[in-house]
Amino acid sequence: MSEFVDRVTLHVKGGDGGNGAASIRREKFKPLAGPDGGNGGDGGSVIAVADSNATTLLDYSYMPHRIAQSGTMGLGDDKDGRQGADLILPVPVGTVIFEAPTKKQREDEARAKENGGADGEFTPRAHGKLLADLSHAGDRFVLAKGGQGGLGNRALSSKTRRAPGFALLGEPGEERDIVLELKSIADVALVGYPSAGKSSLIATMSAARPKIADYPFTTLVPNLGVVMAGHDRFTIADVPGLIPGAAQGKGLGLEFLRHIERTEVIAHVIDCATLDPDRDPISDYHALENELAQYAGSLDLPLGAIPIAERPRVIILNKIDIPEARELAEFVKPQFEDMGLTVMMISTATHEGLKELTFLLDAMVKELRAKIQESEAAREEEREVIHPLDMPNRRRRPGKDKGLGYDFEVERRQDSTGFWWEVTGDKPEQWVRQTNFDNDEAVGYLADRLAKLGVEKALRLRGAHIGDEVRIGRGDDAVSFDWDPTVAAGAEMLDGTPQSMRGTDIRLQDNGRAHRRTNAERRREYHEMMDARTAVRAAMAEERKAGHWADPAVNDDPNDEHGLLRRFDDTDWDGTEAYSDDDAASKPAQTADGADTAAQNAAPDEE
Secondary structure: OOOOOOEEEEEEEOOOOOOOOOOEOOEOOEOOOOEOOOOOOOOOOEEEEEEOOOOOOHHHHHOOEEEOOOOOOOEOOOEOOOOOOOEEEEEEOOEEEEEOOOHHHHHHHHHHHHHHHHHOOOOOOOOOOEEEEEOOOOOEEEEEOOOOOOOOHHHHOOOOOOOOOOOOOOOOOOEEEEEEEEOOOOOEEEEOOOOOOHHHHHHHHOOOOOOOOOOOOOOOOOEEEEEEEOOEEEEEEEOOOOOOOHHHOOOOHHHHHHHHOOOOEEEEEEEOOOOOOOOOHHHHHHHHHHHHHHHHHOOOOOOOOOOHHHOOEEEEEEOOOOHHHHHHHHHHHHHHHHOOOEEEEOEOOOOEOHHHHHHHHHHHHHHHHHHHHHHHHHHHHHOOOOOHHHOOOOOOOOOOOOOOOOOOEEEEEEEOOEEEEEEEOHHHHHHHHOOOOOOHHHHHHHHHHHHHHOHHHHHHHHOOOOOOEEEEOOHHHOEEEEOOOOOOOOHHHOOOOOHHHOOOOHHHOOOOOOOOOOHHHHHHHHHHHHHHHHHHHHHHHHHHHHOOOOOOOOOOOOOOOOOHHHHHOOEOOOOOEOOOHHHOOOOOOEOOOOOEHHHHHHHHHHO
16 A cells, blocks of 8 residues: 655646857858857756546655756757746645745744643644635636746847847746645545544445454545445545544644535535543533634635534444444434534444444435536626726736836845845746856846846935945846946947947948948939940040041040040049140141041051
């Protein structure tokens, strides 16, 4: 028989997110073709799932550390990292999940347990915050979320940030200690003093085989059994023996009283053959009801659950096979009935009255189930549905009056060493965790994001000055730095551009070719090009008509006086006029057909 474990402390951690990649695509004739770093994969989460096939938390007591798979980092060539797989933890139906108690809560619990019997101030086991109640098969709860993967420089690029030289880091997975506590789900709970015959009764009515012996506290763990009543079936739980003071930690009652929180019918098993002179059936019943009332007063039952005091009771007078016990049972039975309780006289040794008890419990369970279904249906009809559009917008940016929004908070903290400004919020803390502080450009990007969120404005409105210490986050995870609202980044400052141009690179400008022309600029450049071509063709046609191309060996225009450049530019390169009035006589004379006199005089000599 496997060991029964109904409470265990578990250390869980979600998978870490993969880092983004900072990479540049390199192509033929384009060594800097743009960023192509992929995103990192998200880490897996640790998820508890209520499984009807699980009956104990034994596995988690042997392996209390559970870690989900981490995501892989991104790569170049637009390759994203692989996401980490979720870690599914099957737990029994009826498992309640709490935050692990703090050190102070554990110390208070130990101190109260020592003084519980004297002053009665002891309360049930200290817990942290209630996280989830997995009362139905298939219920799920995320124990630890996986970290978000960091963005690569491809995802960080934009129209104004064309060359980010950094990537975001992966966010670490959530890590915490939680408590898994099993509260058995049974239809009927058998409660009573030690050695009252509860284990014998459940062994007789069902196929369960609990340990049975003739000494107190034989049952150390709850036993569950399935009882058949004709075609109907219900479950019955054998809770370890209770004694006066169990609600204050005496005996084993405190450890197992929680197992009756889920039951629908409470059956008091009373030993009518006890030899203790200080006990009798009536006093035993009142003593156990007093313990149940004290324990129920400290419970925080879920909405719609039936309080323990309002659940139906049945009195089972056991061991009537002994003559003295039968006589005592017949004597006290009218007294219980006067209290409005249902009484059954049985003997687990001779099986007397067991059949009647089985069908009685089955009828009580079916009646209570019908009431629970009706109450759940009524609550479902009365439930108010709130649509997302009806909810106020709680993600607004900082207002003009306070400068603080719902995305973050700014508070001034002080201790003996000095003061600092504490910035808390999901977004700022996540951005800090994903920033690589060894990269100046990444630090500048973080400063831009915080300024856009409104953190710098909030710090100014709170009275912060340049150089004050600012901490983003809480505790040991906080990042501290001196506040400087004009942080400059690194790689994009190569050409002296202001900090508003973060993420640009002069190497990608390509001498202005990276500029995208408008349609008007395209049309203007096209017309200018066509006009220049027309002018060149006209000049060449005039020169051809003048005969300048007749003999290439003759330089008929050594000063390029009739060339294209002189035609379109009447000034020398130094800004003076090309010809003065005094030089007009020295200009070569031209004939009617356009040839100059020098060329005509030289022609006969050459012949």
